[in-house]
Amino acid sequence: MLNHWTYLALALYAASFLCYLRVLYVPHLWLGRLATLLLAGGILLHYYALLERSHGLHTVPYDDLYGSMSLFAWLLGITYLGLEILHRQRSVGAFVTLLLVVWIAVVSWPAPSQMPPTPAARGPLFAFHITLNIWAYAAFALSFVLSVIYLLQDRVLRSHRPGAAFWRFPALDVLDRMSRSSVYVGLGALAFGVVSGLIWEHRLTGAYAWGDPKVVVTLLIVAAYVIYLVLSRSAGWRGARAARICALNFAIVLFSYTIVNLYLTAFHRYF
Amino acid sequence: MPSISNARNSGPARVTGAVRVALIGCNHRTAPLELRERVAFSNEQALDAAAELKRRGIVEEAVVVSTCNRSELYGVPGDANDSVTDAMEDFLTAFHRIPRTELEGRTYRWMGTDAIRHLFRVASGLDSMLLGEAEILGQIRTAYGRALEHGATGPILNRAFQGALEVGKRVRAETEVGARPMSVSLAGVKLAERVFGSLKGRSALILGAGEVAEQVVEHLRNRGIESLRVVNRSFERAKNLAERMGGEAITWDSLEKALATPDIIVTSVGEVGEVLTREKLVRAIEARDGRPIFVVDLGVPRNVAPDAAGLYNLYLYNIDDLGEIVEQNRRARESEIPRAEAIISEHVAKFEAWRTALESSSVVDDLRGRFRKERELLLREHLDAAQGVSPEERQRILNITEELIERVLSEPDARLRHGRGMRGRLGAIDALRHVFGIEKQSGGDEEPE
Numbered sequence: 001m002l003n004h005w006t007y008l009a010l011a012l013y014a015a016s017f018l019c020y021l022r023v024l025y026v027p028h029l030w031l032g033r034l035a036t037l038l039l040a041g042g043i044l045l046h047y048y049a050l051l052e053r054s055h056g057l058h059t060v061p062y063d064d065l066y067g068s069m070s071l072f073a074w075l076l077g078i079t080y081l082g083l084e085i086l087h088r089q090r091s092v093g094a095f096v097t098l099l100l101v102v103w104i105a106v107v108s109w110p111a112p113s114q115m116p117p118t119p120a121a122r123g124p125l126f127a128f129h130i131t132l133n134i135w136a137y138a139a140f141a142l143s144f145v146l147s148v149i150y151l152l153q154d155r156v157l158r159s160h161r162p163g164a165a166f167w168r169f170p171a172l173d174v175l176d177r178m179s180r181s182s183v184y185v186g187l188g189a190l191a192f193g194v195v196s197g198l199i200w201e202h203r204l205t206g207a208y209a210w211g212d213p214k215v216v217v218t219l220l221i222v223a224a225y226v227i228y229l230v231l232s233r234s235a236g237w238r239g240a241r242a243a244r245i246c247a248l249n250f251a252i253v254l255f256s257y258t259i260v261n262l263y264l265t266a267f268h269r270y271f
Numbered sequence: 272m273p274s275i276s277n278a279r280n281s282g283p284a285r286v287t288g289a290v291r292v293a294l295i296g297c298n299h300r301t302a303p304l305e306l307r308e309r310v311a312f313s314n315e316q317a318l319d320a321a322a323e324l325k326r327r328g329i330v331e332e333a334v335v336v337s338t339c340n341r342s343e344l345y346g347v348p349g350d351a352n353d354s355v356t357d358a359m360e361d362f363l364t365a366f367h368r369i370p371r372t373e374l375e376g377r378t379y380r381w382m383g384t385d386a387i388r389h390l391f392r393v394a395s396g397l398d399s400m401l402l403g404e405a406e407i408l409g410q411i412r413t414a415y416g417r418a419l420e421h422g423a424t425g426p427i428l429n430r431a432f433q434g435a436l437e438v439g440k441r442v443r444a445e446t447e448v449g450a451r452p453m454s455v456s457l458a459g460v461k462l463a464e465r466v467f468g469s470l471k472g473r474s475a476l477i478l479g480a481g482e483v484a485e486q487v488v489e490h491l492r493n494r495g496i497e498s499l500r501v502v503n504r505s506f507e508r509a510k511n512l513a514e515r516m517g518g519e520a521i522t523w524d525s526l527e528k529a530l531a532t533p534d535i536i537v538t539s540v541g542e543v544g545e546v547l548t549r550e551k552l553v554r555a556i557e558a559r560d561g562r563p564i565f566v567v568d569l570g571v572p573r574n575v576a577p578d579a580a581g582l583y584n585l586y587l588y589n590i591d592d593l594g595e596i597v598e599q600n601r602r603a604r605e606s607e608i609p610r611a612e613a614i615i616s617e618h619v620a621k622f623e624a625w626r627t628a629l630e631s632s633s634v635v636d637d638l639r640g641r642f643r644k645e646r647e648l649l650l651r652e653h654l655d656a657a658q659g660v661s662p663e664e665r666q667r668i669l670n671i672t673e674e675l676i677e678r679v680l681s682e683p684d685a686r687l688r689h690g691r692g693m694r695g696r697l698g699a700i701d702a703l704r705h706v707f708g709i710e711k712q713s714g715g716d717e718e719p720e
Contacts, residue, residue: 028444157465158580160592164603167451167461171468172563235561239584 005049006070006108012042013077013100020093024168032090036081039097043077050074062130069107071131073100076138079185083142087178091170095145125200132193133218137257139186140225144250146179147243154240172239179246180232183225194218213264217256224249292431293330294386295359295378296343299400302377310367310374312337317414320344320366321423329358332425334418334432336393338410340400345390347427356380387431387622391615394439396449402604403448408439430625438618445614446607451600455593456486458600459567460494462593463535466565466586473534474498478526478546480505480512481539483569483590488516491535500533502526504540527551531558536566538574546574552582567593630700631687635680637709642676 019035022028050071053061061067080096083089153175156166170178194215198208209215228249232242297310312320317335324333330346337343344363348355360378364371381389389398394411396403415432418424424432443449452458460470467473475491477484480503488499499518503509506522513520521529530536530551540546547566552575556564563584568575573589580587650668654660683703687696703709 026445026447153465157462157586160588160595162462162465162596162599164447166465169465171464172466173468235557236583238561239563241583 003049003052005045005052006104009042009046009049010101010104010108012038012045013097013104016042017094017097017101020090020097024091024094024165035090035093035097036084039077039081039093042100043074043081046070046074046077062127062134066107068134070104072134072138072141073103073107075131075135076100076103076141079135079139079142079182082185083178083181086181087170087174089170089174089178091168092146092149092175092178095149096142099141099145123200125196125203129193129197129200132189132196136186136188136190136193137253139182139189140221140250140253143179143182143186143246144253146175146182147246150175150179150243151240151247154243176232176239176243179243180229183229183246187222187225187229190218190222194222214256214260217252217260221249221252221256224252291348291383292386292390292427293346293348293355293359294343294381294389295356295363296336296341297374297378298341298343298398301379306373306377307340307342309369310342310363311339312342314413314417316366318417318421318423320362321418322421323366324359324362325423327362329355329362332428333423334415334428336411336414338407341393341398343393345386345428345431347425356382384619384623387434388615388619390431390435391438391618394435395442395611395615396439397442397608397611397615401453402601402608403443403450403453405443405449408436408443411439412436426629427626431622434618434622438615441614441618442611446610448604448607448611451603453597453600453604454486455569455590455597456483457490458593458596459487459537459569459588460490462586462588462596463565463567464494466563467534469495470535471495472497474532475500475535475537476529476533477501477512477518478536478538478574479503479540479570480508481541481569484537484539485512485516487537487567487569488512488518492516496535498532500529502529504543527554530555534562534564536564537569538567539569540574541570543570543574544572545576546570547576547579549576549579549582552576552579552585556582556584569593627696627700628688631684631696634700634703634709635684635687638683638703638707639676639680641707641709642679643673646672646676 016035016038019031019038023032023035050061050067053067053070062071076096077100080093084093149169150172153166153169153172156162157172202208225246228242228245231237231245237245297307299307302310312335317337320335321333324330324344324346329348331349332347334345335343336345342363344359346355346359360374360380361371363369363378364374379389392398394408396405396407399407411432415424415428415436419429452461464470470491471494473496475488475496475498477488477499480501488501491499499513499516500521501509501513501516501518502521502523502525503512504523506520509520512518526546530547531554536547538546552564552566556562561584563586566575566579566585566587568587568589571590575587575589577587577589579585646669650665654665654668687699687703
């Protein structure tokens with residue numbers, strides 16, 4: 001069920017996208033700041049949308065597909081905003097906000113008209129586990145976007161035919177650093193998420209489900225991104241090749257978030 | 272001391288006649304370099320000329336803008352007729368001791384709106400030799416700032432130049448006219464920034480000491496490049512360039528060893544051909560632990576093996592690549608001219624609206640003064656001769672006639688301020704001045720009270 005906060009957040013994300021897009025072609029300091037402010041406003045309203053949903057469910061809204069995807073988009077927005085402030089770089093904003101708008105619009109389309117039933121109480125540790133994992137996926141999604149832009153920028157540089165927006169795009173070095181920062185955030189969130197999940201499970205069952213497909217794929221994700229981080233600093237791999245690995249790693253994340261959750265595990269099938 | 276930022280808010284302007292900015296000047300389009308050199312003003316000369324223009328009564332406000340491509344005199348004449356530009360041209364030739372015949376057909380003259388539009392176009396870089404160049408805005412700011420500081424400007428030129436600075440900034444911020452590099456050297460450096468981001472802390476190696484390479488070095492230095500090494504077949508030339516640019520000269524023999532450190536390599540070794548082979552660059556990348564190298568090959572024939580362009584993490588641009596990018600950028604800048612002109616038109620309209628308001632206020636004040644003067648004459652003529660008019664009665668008559676003047680003027684005042692169409696309002700102001708002969712009063716008429 002969509003609430004009015006979601007519509008308002010979507011409107012602000014869309015307005016932010018238009019401002020970021022404009023700034024990409026025509027540099028304008030205040031318009032850039034407005035884009036950031038609109039994004040921050042969208043994130044705030046999105047928070048209220050999630051909060052309202054949380055009040056209805058008495059937990060973080062991850063128990064249904066719509067709630068989970070909405071939380072994912074919100075965490076993606078927060079992660080990007082943090083990176084934008086850290087790296088003082090707005091030129092990626094148009095891509096991220098476009099992704100947010102499309103994502104929310106797509107997941108809202110089949111959103112159920114009724115609030116899902118209140119799930120069984122599982123405690124705050126479980127809520128942390130799920131939220132941190134979704135945050136990790138959001139950060140990996142951002143690193144995917146940054147890596148794709150890197151590859152496009154690299155291709156334009158090699159083609160010797162720069163277009164209008166080329167001069168406004170972040171430098172390869174900046175994209176590389178932003179992508180790595182995003183992966184660090186993702187790995188950090190995933191590590192804490194996995195640990196909190198294991199603790200919660202051990203408290204509940206007295207054992208660890210190491211053989212669960214979700215756990216296996218999650219460990220595979222950790223390994224893939226650690227390999228990326230190592231290679232991105234290695235001779236012969238740093239640059240476009242590392243960016244390609246980072247982009248491909250996201251396929252495993254998508255696989256884990258969709259196929260594994262929906263079809264391959266009963267234990268982790270929470271929606 | 273007045274400053275550019277507060278000049279605009281220095282209180283309501285009061286003018287005594289029709290407000291028109293007059294301009295005479297010559298630029299790279301109208302005059303050859305030899306002539307432009309002769310009519311150029313140093314900073315001190317520009318101030319002297321502005322002061323002298325005012326002292327001689329040619330104009331009441333003056334600013335002289337002089338750059339390598341233009342010399343322009345801006346003024347606000349007390350009596351706005353077209354002959355003021357003749358007087359300004361006479362002044363220009365006399366100041367530089369040039370026979371007037373030498374300037375014939377080499378200057379342009381603009382009055383009123385045309386002069387303002389010209390100033391705004393200059394500030395926007397649309398009138399520059401290199402379309403959209405940014406330097407002109409700084410030059411206008413300096414020329415105006417100095418004139419303001421020395422009291423050469425007044426409310427009209429303050430408003431005009433403040434507007435020009437605003438327009439210049441807007442055009443550069445909101446259009447692509449000033450964006451994208453327009454020279455081969457700058458294009459090379461800007462492309463390097465697309466790879467490395469900020470060039471602060473980066474290192475560069477310059478092979479050869481050609482003119483374009485020197486320009487590249489200058490751009491690199493301006494962007495805070497940390498380490499700069501120069502290598503040339505003639506060590507003396509390398510040393511000269513290195514000393515001038517604050518770098519380090521190295522011998523030709525140590526070139527290959529030096530390839531391992533720089534992030535940016537610029538080559539312009541003439542008549543030698545291939546200096547950097549693919550193998551040398553492969554070894555350089557390996558020695559750099561695979562970190563990217565940006566190579567600008569300005570040599571003709573080329574100094575870098577063309578097949579090196581395919582090396583991983585090596586970005587190679589030759590002189591033709593850069594030339595093509597500059598040409599693309601030129602076309603992109605030109606396509607932005609209509610948008611820049613729209614911004615200029617918007618600000619010209621703003622200036623004209625302000626000028627109209629100023630003039631309408633001025634003409635109503637002048638009319639009021641004229642009516643009061645006539646009233647004073649009538650009162651003297653009729654009341655002073657008559658006996659038995661007490662001071663109280665005289666004051667009452669004054670009060671009633673004062674109210675009459677205000678009532679008569681209130682509608683023209685409102686129509687001049689808020690009437691439809693700026694052209695119509697300006698026409699009405701001119702007609703009023705003409706009908707009542709107000710233009711001849713030019714500040715000399717004090718109110719009788």
